[in-house]
Amino acid sequence: MRYVLYVTAALALGAQALLPEAPDSSVLQALRNQGVKTEELPVAELLSRSPNSGCAAAVGHPFLLFAYALTFQCASLHTLYRSDSLQDNVTACTEFSNGYWSTQQAEADPYCIFKAPHSASISTAILLARLYRCPFAVKSGGHAAFPGASNINNGITISLERLNTLQIAPDRKTVAVGAGMRWGSVYSTLEPSNLAVIGGRVSSIGVGGLTLGGGISFLSNLHGWACDNVVSYEIILASGISTTASATKNPDLYWALRGGGNNFGIVTKFHYEAHSLPGHNMWGGSRLYTEAAFPQLTNAFHNVITNSYTDPKAGTWIAWIYMNNTKMASTELWYAGPEGDSAPIWKEYNSLTPPPISDTTSPLKLANYTRILDAANPYGLRETFYGITFKLSLEMLHITRDIFFNEVRSVANVTGVAPIMLFQGITSEQVNHMAKRGGNPLGVGEPLYLVHLSPWWELAEDDGRMYAMISRLLERVKAEAKKRGPDSDYLYMNYAGLYQDVIRGYGRENQRKLVQIAKKYDPQGVFQKLQPGYFKLEDGAPVKDGRYFSG
Incomplete structure (x- = not known):
């Protein structure tokens, strides 16, 4: 610099x-x-x-x-x-x-x-x-x-780091949050009010990027994604004009901002719907399993996701890990209340054999929970995200898990490597909330599984090996999903990789509408040309390279 x-x-x-x-x-x-x-x-x-x-x-x-x-x-x-x-x-x-x-x-x-x-x-x-x-x-x-x-x-x-103000509306129905705040600070500030907003699960993640890309939360089964809980946006357009986008003012721009990324202007403030969360009391943590539990663990995860409507306070993911030639699985369980330990939805998780070799689940505050997860995402390493989705197929979960462990052996000797793949669910409750206030452009019409690759390593010279491994893995998963029927084109922006075309995955009609809206509010294409980074509306992937998976 x-x-x-x-x-x-x-x-x-x-x-x-x-x-x-x-x-x-x-x-x-x-x-x-x-x-x-x-x-x-x-x-x-x-x-x-x-x-x-x-x-x-x-x-x-x-x-x-x-x-x-x-x-x-x-x-x-x-x-x-x-x-x-x-x-x-x-x-x-x-x-x-x-x-x-x-x-x-x-x-x-x-x-x-x-x-x-x-x-x-x-x-x-x-x-x-x-x-x-x-x-x-x-x-x-x-x-x-x-x-x-x-x-x-x-x-x-x-x-945007100095846009870090937070104001609770007098009627306590909305919270205005500056685009430069981090989620840990948002939750800490809100805790005394017993109000929460729908936001990130890692404390250091910024408000702006997470919300504009969708924004999955601990509370998403109850209230939807972050983008679907924004009542209005304050945004600077390419003309330099500051305006508001909401369901009643500039509703087309409001729709586009609910997952359309950085393509329309610079959002300076988000006005979120406020939700009650007494004391910010949560329950959650991780359980670590050995390979013998993998089949049962996968089944338990699937059953919680497909039955989430029975208790939308509950959520889970699985992180598959390969380190030191050892296969491990860490499942995260969380609950929007301190009584999560006794929730019936965990019955199958609680009866797994062999049991977890460690278990950190306990009552905790929302802000502290995000700090714990932040500590598991170290700074200063070479990182990549890569994602794919498919419909709720238990068979595909088992197949994807096995493909992961088969492929990651090829990078086991990469310096400082930590191959990690997560399973997450876009539940029926989350999909239903996407229709609020006129809907969003994501094109998600049914529950899906998110497969999220998030490995890290140390040396730039190993970048090609890591991207090649991930590409082989996802190409195999994509082929299996197409062959067996549950394939999906949707890509979650916040988990997508530099070689992936996110906007295309929203569907042709939604992409067309996004392009049209961008041309209305930014006719010179400032946010397509002068702000070239991240996922653009028509240019495809941020980086084009035929060697790597782009689906």
Whole structure:
């Protein structure tokens, strides 16, 4: 990173009615409308250059005294927020990079980092990116597992970390959460109120990315996914205008944001439906099993998922693990209340033979639960996510488990490898909640199983081996699902890999609608072109490589 900007003051953004940007709209005029003194920006020099040189040009600008090559946009941000800028500081850069979960993301080298305090400064940053044709990325929590998702080489990384406010509405029906908050902080803040919102299960995950990709929660059987519990979004459009999207205002944009990712603007605040959770009291933990229990364990998992309607407070996943040439399974059990230990839905789990070799299930608070799971997801390693879904087939669960253990042996000697595959369920209750407030674009019409690959390893030289192993595994699973009938095209954005085309998995009609909505609110394609990372609407997978599984 060449340069880091810390900003504690921002320009006032007046209330403006939503007007989708006209093709000939003036970016400079939009900046002036926000109070930006454009004559103080390095515009004259820009206009004398090639129209595509703004971001890439290395300049020795009089506004800056640094020896590093900076973009015009960074220079402009420094000009606007000069008194609060910070010169290049190795410690600060390293600290920011360490805030990314995966090494692949941390390795990106942006020209500068803009730590925006609120929506007005984000609006300015978007307009400057357009003015100088400079690509950018947006970071909420930074928990994506591949490069470019929320960090960028040779562009601007906009950090939302200072959008960290939380307000409970006077009627206690909604909670407004800044897009830069982490879920552990959200739950800790809400705990005294006995209210909860539907959010992530790992404390360090950011509010923004999880919600825009769907957002599975401990409480999803009761209330649905995070995206289906957003009452309204506050969003900055490509025009720099701040607006609201809800079921009654800009309902098409509201629909698109419920799982459509980063393709429509920068969401600065989410207004979630509030739910009662007295004391934030939960019950949960993990049970570790040896190979002898695998068939029974798989059956027990299947029966809890297919019978979740009998007790929607309960949830579970299984993590299959291969380490030191040993096969293990860790099942997570949770319950939305302290009485989970005696819940009848666990009857089959409780009678498994052999029994678990360890059991951490106990009453605990929601925030603390997410911290425990966070500790099981270490930072600073090479990580990847990869996913696939199929209909609720017990046969496919057994087949997929066996394929996993067959394939992971090929990477057993990779340095620092931890091959992990999770089974999770999208239950009938979760699917039913997706219809709330006009539905979402995900295209999920029936219960599904999520197969989630989340291995980690140490060395970049082993990336190809890891992706090749995962590709073989998923190609075999996909072939079996097609042959036996329970195949599904849906991909959960938050678990998908860099070689997968998520939006295509939403279905052709939903993809068409998303593209149409994006063109309405962003006719110049700012969030398709200048924000190139993550899962775009028409471009297919973030990275195209025919060697690796893309389904």
